[in-house]
Amino acid sequence: METRFRNLDLLIQTQPMPVEFRNTKAVILCNDCSGKCTVPYHWLALKCIACLSYNTVKLQIVDRNLEAMAAASSGMQDSQPDALGYGNDIGGGGC
Numbered sequence: 001m002e003t004r005f006r007n008l009d010l011l012i013q014t015q016p017m018p019v020e021f022r023n024t025k026a027v028i029l030c031n032d033c034s035g036k037c038t039v040p041y042h043w044l045a046l047k048c049i050a051c052l053s054y055n056t057v058k059l060q061i062v063d064r065n066l067e068a069m070a071a072a073s074s075g076m077q078d079s080q081p082d083a084l085g086y087g088n089d090i091g092g093g094g095c
């Protein structure tokens with residue numbers, strides 16, 4: 001299993017996500033450490049930042065580009081820390 005994870009590491013390194021997805025994150029639940037983290041989204045696999053396992057379940061996609069566009073179009077930029085704080089809470093609390 002560990003070898004497979006490291007192979008995924010290599011695959012992901014050699015296949016970076018397109019620029020338009022660079023700001024996209026995923027909220028994952030790790031089956032190995034039960035941690036809940038926000039990690040950079042990759043279509044191949046999502047790695048738990050706590051235990052480096054790929055044995056994870058994707059809970060939610062967090063697209064900063066979409067959030068920024070939504071905030072800009074509604075003119076509610078002051079409320080954006082809310083959205084950012086949400087992501088940080090998940091990353092800090094779970095792992």
Ligand SMILES: [Zn+2]
Pocket residue numbers: 030031032033034035048049050051052053
């Ligand atoms: Zn984990």
